[in-house]
Amino acid sequence: MKRSPIDTEKSARGITRRGLFLGGLQVSFAALLVGRMRFMQVDQTEEYRTLAEENRIKFQLIPPARGMIHDRNGKLIAGNEQNYRIVLVREDAGDPAKVLKRLRKIVWIEDEEIARILSEMKRRSSFVPVTVADRVAWEDVAEVAINAPVLPGITPEVGLSRIYPRASDFAHVVGYVGPVSDYDLGKLEDPDPLLQIPRFQIGKSGVEAKLELSLRGSAGTREVEVNAVGREMRELGREDGQAGDNIQLTIDADLQAYVQARMAGESAAAVVMDTQTGDILAIGSTPSFDPNKFVRGISGPDYKALLDDPYRPLAAKPAQGTYPPGSTFKMMTALAALEEGVIGVDEIVKCIGYIEVRNRRFHCWKRAGHGKVDLVKGLRESCDVYYYEIAQRVGIDKIAAMARRFGLGEQPDLPLSAVADGLIPDKAWKREARGAEWVIGDSLNAGIGQGFVLTSPLQLAVMTARVATGQAISARLVRAINGVEQPILNDGPLGIGQANLEIVRQGMYEVVNAKRGTAGRSRIVAEGLRMSGKTGTSQVRNITKAERARGVTRNEDLPWNRRDHALFVCYAPAEAPRYAVSVVVEHGGGGSTVAAPIARDILLQTIYEGEPPIEAYPSSQRGTIRSRQREIEELLSRPPAERFADRNDQA
Known part of the structure; x- marks a missing residue:
């Protein structure tokens, strides 16, 4: 049936109105998009540049060198030695259990230790490194570095570990240090961020514990560039921390x-x-x-022998x-x-x-x-x-x-x-x-x-x-303390x-x-x-x-x-x-x-x-x-x- 001219004119006017409405919507959307793009690119340039940089750049704490302890004549009682270790960051690893399985083809890790590592990772934030192996040989560190692409989240590090050259002579006076435990953290209302560093050592007894804050020092910072898989590409900046105080005892x-x-x-x-x-x-x-x-981590039998000795060597x-x-x-x-x-x-x-x-x-x-x-x-x-x-x-x-x-x-x-x-x-x-x-x-x-x-x-x-x-x-x-007579x-x-x-x-x-x-x-x-x-x-x-x-x-x-x-x-x-x-x-x-x-x-x-x-x-x-x-x-x-x-x- 042939439409009348009047119906045709009405239909055309309806289409025109819808077209104008849709066109207006498109123009408005385009204007809004252009405005948003301008806002993000011009007004929020610095904010988004910072976010992008944070995806590319990581800031790390640098643990300070622990202060040394000497006798009255300057002989070393407690010092520091280099220590190679391997750490794992959960958020970079994907599947930590799978990564650890690959790692132990290079550095052997006992099943019980793997269970401990996975348990510790659950208790800590995903970005906090957890120590997987300590006191690792340089050859193993080098092999881990070579295989880094298939070991996401794994990083070899070099740090300092405490050493007591006079061993048992000063055990009851100087005491000893050990890794920060959950018990240690639980005693503090506002823990020093340093204490989150993997295997960071603090004083557990003796002078090491009583003068902990003085001996610990303050952390430095390190700025590094990483690639898409989190591998470090280069160091962009570093600010060294302050080493702990050096203590001189009165003991000969x-x-x-x-x-x-x-x-x-x-x-x-x-x-x-x-x-x-x-x-x-x-x-x-x-x-x-x-x-x-x-x-270094005393064995169960050695510790039991000390506890069971009637002469009480730990006292x-x-x-x-x-x-x-x-x-x-x-x-x-x-x-x-x-x-x-x-x-x-x-x-x-x-x-x-x-x-x-x-x-x-x-x-x-x-x-x-x-x-x-x-x-x-x-x-x-x-x-x-x-x-x-x-x-x-x-x-x-x-x-x-x-x-x-x-x-x-x-x-x-x-x-x-x-x-x-x-x-x-x-x-x-x-x-x-x-x-x-x-x-x-x-x-x-x-x-x-x-x-x-x-x-x-x-x-x-x-x-x-x-x-x-x-x-x-x-x-x-x-x-x-630091040469100042007490x-x-x-x-x-x-x-x-x-x-x-x-x-x-x-x-x-x-x-x-x-x-x-x-x-x-x-x-x-x-x-x-x-x-x-x-x-x-x-x-x-x-x-x-x-x-x-x-x-x-x-x-x-x-x-x-x-x-x-x-x-x-x-x-x-x-x-x-x-x-x-x-x-x-x-x-x-x-x-x-x-x-x-x-x-x-x-x-x-x-x-x-x-x-x-x-x-x-x-x-x-x-x-x-x-x-x-x-x-x-x-x-x-x-x-x-x-x-x-x-x-x-x-x-």
């Missing part, structure tokens, strides 16, 4: 090695302190361990260990009584082998008793009954106050792990800690360094230095009567140099170098009435862990004190027979800055001393890591 490395060797075969601790400056010249703990094993005994000080505490009881005026220097106390208080006998170590005893004889022959008597008179609170003035019961401020406070009890302490009142028997036991009293070898060294000088000198372990801590005179100090010093002199002194066999005969000291033997078991009746069992007849601890403190020269030494031998038996000879040898080694002349020793002992010196010399001739590889070979 050679003396420290000698102390360790002299105590070999014992579970023992020794501290050597300069009485003028407070410098710790040596702080030994035996047996020891090789801290390098912890840096830093000088600072962490606390022991009843035994008779080395008697100087504190004597000074408290003298200062309070409750006993005179020449006043006599009769010792018949025991004292009876409230129907209980408190025994002297000498069963037959010491007879008539004054203060000097009480120290010289270590009469317990004398100190029972004066402890009753002066009371525990005065004894405790005196002990604290000499550094006991207070935590030394040193950068060491778990430094012990010790315990100097008084009436208030027992009421609060034990919920009981103080009784007279507590005072008697405390008066001879037993009962609740606990001290560390480090505290005993400070005490001895203060007795020798009358000064409130404090221990110092860090001599300098302050000597001395709060001046202790405020103790000079006459009272002198009478106690006389008693200590006679302990070593008088005919009936308990440490007479450990005297020094070199002119001008005579030693003053005090023996101590602290019980670790109760002696029953029945055992006393039949005769107290000798230490050597008891199992090792039930024997008494042996202690000795000393200083020299007696006339002008320069060095103080404390020695504790766990379950060593008698302080006079075990601890005193060790302390005497260490003191002479310190004074002579090396092996002392044989003439410094009593003539009757020189043959034995020569043999001991040769044994120690042979031990010190071995590489540090091999000296104490097996504790059973140390004797």
Whole structure:
């Protein structure tokens, strides 16, 4: 049917309107597109250029070199060595498991290690590198680099790893470093980005841990260009970080090695302190361990052997260990009584082998008793009954106050792990800690360094230095930081009567140099170098009435862990004190027979800055001393890591 002209005209007008509408839409869309393109290309040029650059350029943190640790003479104790490792970035790898499977055709990786790596990658951000292999040979690194196109996300790196050239000699002082763990990160509110770097090492114990922030340094940055698969093409820029501070300790490395060797075969601790400056010249703990094993990753069997050893090689005994000080505490009881005026220097106390208080006998170590005893004889022959008597008179609170003035019961401020406070009890302490009142028997036991009293070898060294000088000198372990000398801590005179100090010093002199002194066999005969000291033997078991009746069992007849601890403190020269030494031998038996000879040898080694002349020793002992010196010399001739590889070979 033929359309009319009117219908044709209406249809044309409709098509024209739709055409105009669609045309308008197209023009509007084109205008919008042109405007958007102009906005992106002109107005947002810098933003999109930055985004493009970020796809092509990566910024990486550069770990700083960890600060080095030296002894007082500049000998290296803790340093850094180059370490080749291989890392994997999950976001660049695609399928990490497949990449690791290819990688281990070049560098062998155990199945358990692969499982650990994949688990760690899930816990970390996809862009954070995870260490796949550490301490890799250069040949393996080169082969990994050659095969980079088929190992996406894999990068060989060279970094620095901690090394301890003196090995076991400083294990308990310097400590060791290890990779950052989730536990480490969990303790921090705002972790340093450095801690996200794969296998970044931080201090785990000792000086390494306590001075971590100083030793760590600050990170640098590296700008690198990468291709489409993430492979580095070139370095565009670098800003080096700041290395950690270099620390110089007060310790003499050679003396420290000698102390360790002299105590070999014992579970023992020794501290050597300069009485003028407070410098710790040596702080030994035996047996020891090789801290390098912890840096590299100690094996399960090796770690179990350390944990199971009854001699506790992992314990830093000088600072962490606390022991009843035994008779080395008697100087504190004597000074408290003298200062309070409750006993005179020449006043006599009769010792018949025991004292009876409230129907209980408190025994002297000498069963037959010491007879008539004054203060000097009480120290010289270590009469317990004398100190029972004066402890009753002066009371525990005065004894405790005196002990604290000499550094006991207070935590030394040193950068060491778990430094012990010790315990100097008084009436208030027992009421609060034990919920009981103080009784007279507590005072008697405390008066001879037993009962609740606990001290560390480090505290005993400070005490001895203060007795020798009358000064409130404090221990110092860090001599300098980046060459800047650290302050000597001395709060001046202790405020103790000079006459009272002198009478106690006389008693200590006679302990070593008088005919009936308990440490007479450990005297020094070199002119001008005579030693003053005090023996101590602290019980670790109760002696029953029945055992006393039949005769107290000798230490050597008891199992090792039930024997008494042996202690000795000393200083020299007696006339002008320069060095103080404390020695504790766990379950060593008698302080006079075990601890005193060790302390005497260490003191002479310190004074002579090396092996002392044989003439410094009593003539009757020189043959034995020569043999001991040769044994120690042979031990010190071995590489540090091999000296104490097996504790059973140390004797």
